[in-house]
Amino acid sequence: MQNGTIIQYFHWYYPTDGSLWKRVKEEAPRLADMGFTAVWLPPACKGTNGTYSIGYDIYDLYDLGEFEQKNSTRTKYGTKQEYVDAIKAVHDAGMQVYVDIVLNHKAGGDEVELIKVRKVDPENRTEFISEPFDIEAFTKFTFPGRKGKYSEFVWDFRCFTGVDFDNKTKENAIYSILNDYGDGWEDVIDDEKGNYDYLMYDDIEFRNPAVRDELKRWGEWYCSQTGFDGVRLDAVKHISPDFENDWLDHMRKVTGKEFFAVGEYWAPGNLPLLLKYIEATGGRMSLFDASLHHNFETASKQGRDYDLTTIFNDTLIAAKPELSVTVVDNHDTQPLQSLEAPVDPWFKPLAYALILLREKGYPCVFYPDLYGAKYKDKGHDGNDYEIYLPGVENIEKLMKARKTFAYGPQKDYLDHANCIGWTREGDDEHTGCAVLLSNGDDGFKTMEIGKRYAGKTFVDYLGKHPAQVTIDPEGKGEFHVSGNSVSVWVLQEALQI
Numbered sequence: 001m002q003n004g005t006i007i008q009y010f011h012w013y014y015p016t017d018g019s020l021w022k023r024v025k026e027e028a029p030r031l032a033d034m035g036f037t038a039v040w041l042p043p044a045c046k047g048t049n050g051t052y053s054i055g056y057d058i059y060d061l062y063d064l065g066e067f068e069q070k071n072s073t074r075t076k077y078g079t080k081q082e083y084v085d086a087i088k089a090v091h092d093a094g095m096q097v098y099v100d101i102v103l104n105h106k107a108g109g110d111e112v113e114l115i116k117v118r119k120v121d122p123e124n125r126t127e128f129i130s131e132p133f134d135i136e137a138f139t140k141f142t143f144p145g146r147k148g149k150y151s152e153f154v155w156d157f158r159c160f161t162g163v164d165f166d167n168k169t170k171e172n173a174i175y176s177i178l179n180d181y182g183d184g185w186e187d188v189i190d191d192e193k194g195n196y197d198y199l200m201y202d203d204i205e206f207r208n209p210a211v212r213d214e215l216k217r218w219g220e221w222y223c224s225q226t227g228f229d230g231v232r233l234d235a236v237k238h239i240s241p242d243f244e245n246d247w248l249d250h251m252r253k254v255t256g257k258e259f260f261a262v263g264e265y266w267a268p269g270n271l272p273l274l275l276k277y278i279e280a281t282g283g284r285m286s287l288f289d290a291s292l293h294h295n296f297e298t299a300s301k302q303g304r305d306y307d308l309t310t311i312f313n314d315t316l317i318a319a320k321p322e323l324s325v326t327v328v329d330n331h332d333t334q335p336l337q338s339l340e341a342p343v344d345p346w347f348k349p350l351a352y353a354l355i356l357l358r359e360k361g362y363p364c365v366f367y368p369d370l371y372g373a374k375y376k377d378k379g380h381d382g383n384d385y386e387i388y389l390p391g392v393e394n395i396e397k398l399m400k401a402r403k404t405f406a407y408g409p410q411k412d413y414l415d416h417a418n419c420i421g422w423t424r425e426g427d428d429e430h431t432g433c434a435v436l437l438s439n440g441d442d443g444f445k446t447m448e449i450g451k452r453y454a455g456k457t458f459v460d461y462l463g464k465h466p467a468q469v470t471i472d473p474e475g476k477g478e479f480h481v482s483g484n485s486v487s488v489w490v491l492q493e494a495l496q497i
Helices: 020-034 080-092 209-226 241-255 271-280 290-305 345-356 367-371 395-404 492-496
Strands: 006-008 038-041 058-060 096-101 111-121 124-128 133-140 160-166 171-177 202-204 230-233 260-263 286-288 324-327 362-366 373-378 384-389 410-413 419-426 431-438 443-448 457-460 468-470 476-481 485-491
Touching: 006 367, 020 038, 020 080, 020 395, 038 080, 080 096, 080 209, 096 209, 096 260, 111 160, 124 171, 133 160, 133 171, 133 202, 209 241, 271 286, 271 290, 286 290, 290 324, 290 345, 345 362, 345 395, 345 431, 345 485, 362 367, 362 395, 367 373, 367 395, 395 485, 410 443, 419 443, 419 476, 431 443, 431 476, 457 492, 468 476, 476 485, 485 492
Parallel strands: 006 038, 006 362, 038 096, 096 230, 230 260, 260 286, 286 324, 324 362
Antiparallel strands: 111 124, 111 133, 111 171, 160 171, 160 202, 373 384, 410 419, 419 431, 431 485, 443 476, 457 468, 457 485
């Protein structure tokens, strides 16, 4: 069975020209040949700014680029038909599709309502700093462009726990809505900011049974329209685990598929929170390994001062590998974004070797790391910046190495602060590999890859080191790596087949 690998097929600054779905369709066969088994697509539903919305400012869940709403019919990525065609192309190429689902909030309401709220301290949302009073909030969603097609459900203030704008006074603040479904915020895992239920826009009230029913109906509709194979759930740290459990159980029951789910619980360097969330959701979903990404970023900044033997310390892949989706970067960590924490380019080949060529974890490759990216935006300091993200050196070869060689039992040699390695013995269908990486000087390590390779010659698949390694009768060889580099040693005769 082929190793599973996801590609995140977008980034925050992908062009707004409506080309993404068409590009997915065109590229699907190449992605499959490269070794990808699943494609994670961005949010496909209409956002507040039509063709300019990334998709996380969700407006209408039922508009996949079909209705004239928010100044456009298509979304940033294309039309509904192009989306459906792209998914079919991915399926035809033998890969799965993971759709990005945003259920934490809604934005761009169609009408204001006069509602009763209490203002809260933004740094401690459990502390109310006003008595109840009235504001005007854009909490009514009628979707006039859709005219009730697919769903006649109207969202109003009873469907939300909080908002951040009073249209009457034009004040931005965090307001807790007084409704019939609980006094204050919903229960979430983290006590950051007292209670981090509220993130942005109109925060959805999952204690309202009508809301839950509507989101289940929508999930069934979405699956019937697209035939997706899995979901990426946005902002789960701000959503009650009780709702996520209910929604996933319902969707898996009605579809008859144990579809894949991964949640975005971004808590860099805080493994206990990830484990707490996994416990609260009963292992129903995987999580992105924010802790491993944090280690990668730190290692890339510290260079040779970073102790590579600690690279997996306090990570989800070490604690719960079966639920760890590993990443080197994503759309939130890329430069100029809110969670900006990019891994430096020199370290990315090492990081990708660490997630692609080992036996544990479910790796996800980021779009710019394959294709590169160039964009302009304002930084956190208000100044304009032009960013160029080069594609990762040898990323396609690392992918092919995962597809072709990274199989079988693994032996670790994580025993030197600046030079670590491991071997994969291979299996009945695949020859194995030996991987060595350095964040300092040139290095070498004697590693065991298996007696079946005795007398055989191994070469660096990436072409970074010129040596040829002959395996001794005990199945061992002395493998080499250049400084600040990674080498993947494979059977020479396997390259000649």
